[in-house]
Amino acid sequence: ADTSGRSQSTQPPPLRKKGRRYTIVHPLFMSFYSKSFYRDVAFNWKNYAFLYLLFLLALCSVVNSVKIHYTISDFLTNHAPGFINQFPVVTFSNGKASTDQDKSYFVKDPISGEDIIIIDTTGQIGSLESTTAVMLLTETNLIIKKSNRETQVFSLSEIEDFRLDQEVVYSWLRIVQKWLAVIFFPFLVLGSYVYRLIQVLIYGAIGMLFANILKVDTDYQSLISISIMAITPVVILDTFMGNPGISTEFWWFVCFLIAMGFLFFGVRANSNPTAP
Numbered sequence: 057a058d059t060s061g062r063s064q065s066t067q068p069p070p071l072r073k074k075g076r077r078y079t080i081v082h083p084l085f086m087s088f089y090s091k092s093f094y095r096d097v098a099f100n101w102k103n104y105a106f107l108y109l110l111f112l113l114a115l116c117s118v119v120n121s122v123k124i125h126y127t128i129s130d131f132l133t134n135h136a137p138g139f140i141n142q143f144p145v146v147t148f149s150n151g152k153a154s155t156d157q158d159k160s161y162f163v164k165d166p167i168s169g170e171d172i173i174i175i176d177t178t179g180q181i182g183s184l185e186s187t188t189a190v191m192l193l194t195e196t197n198l199i200i201k202k203s204n205r206e207t208q209v210f211s212l213s214e215i216e217d218f219r220l221d222q223e224v225v226y227s228w229l230r231i232v233q234k235w236l237a238v239i240f241f242p243f244l245v246l247g248s249y250v251y252r253l254i255q256v257l258i259y260g261a262i263g264m265l266f267a268n269i270l271k272v273d274t275d276y277q278s279l280i281s282i283s284i285m286a287i288t289p290v291v292i293l294d295t296f297m298g299n300p301g302i303s304t305e306f307w308w309f310v311c312f313l314i315a316m317g318f319l320f321f322g323v324r325a326n327s328n329p330t331a332p
Contacts, residue, residue, distance in 0.1 A: 076100045080108050087288040087318065091325035097285050098278040098326045105281035109256070110249055112288060116295040117244040121237040128233045136229060138166035144175060146220040151213040152195050153177050162189075183207075252287065259283035259319055266323040274326055282326075286318035 077096045086093040142163045144155045163173035171189040192199040198210040263279035290311045299307045
């Protein structure tokens with residue numbers, strides 16, 4: 057008989073914290089397949105997982121910023137001339153706009169042929185009603201269509217002397233091409249980080265359900281760490297491959313199912329903490 061007084065247990069002993077076995081780079085590929093990685097995350101990553109999430113999203117934001125830059129470059133090279141070459145020379149003086157010829161100008165979409173911008177300083181056109189255009193420049197106002205029901209009017213009264221021609225428009229687009237991706241980058245990182253934080257908090261709750269089903273003894277914080285790793289494949293696939301040509305809603309659903317699969321895999325990996 058056992059007289060040592062120690063309690064007997066058929067459950068494996070919990071994995072003790074020994075420090076992280078993996079670096080911040082390992083999740084980029086090990087989150088796709090490694091049970092030992094998910095066990096290490098559950099016990100040793102905790103707050104470090106949030107730093108990794110920021111690293112992941114910053115990395116993906118660099119890729120997305122490059123995409124933005126090349127999208128603008130493509131537009132400037134291949135599409136912008138079709139719009140800009142339709143622009144007349146517009147002169148602003150003492151809060152009023154005028155064109156070289158006393159007529160209305162219609163800047164059309166080169167592909168669809170629909171009106172995009174109307175420039176009319178003659179007073180013949182005073183609103184965007186019954187037009188497909190999203191912008192109207194009159195002698196005294198700039199009118200922008202925000203939606204089918206709402207327009208916004210900007211007065212030209214503060215504009216003194218200014219000449220707008222095709223070369224000026226091209227110069228503006230070159231500035232946008234050069235700096236938009238750089239300016240947009242921190243907002244892209246911050247916005248995606250807030251979104252993913254909310255997402256993993258919700259997924260952590262779903263992870264609790266998986267843990268109950270699989271009878272895994274773990275806590276909510278560990279499940280959040282696992283959730284961060286579970287969305288890693290989705291974030292990588294979405295960044296580098298993007299929507300494969302299906303509807304946005306269905307693509308989101310596919311991404312959700314993929315994340316749930318990796319979340320279940322990560323929780324199940326912790327059902328045997330003593331495994332290598």
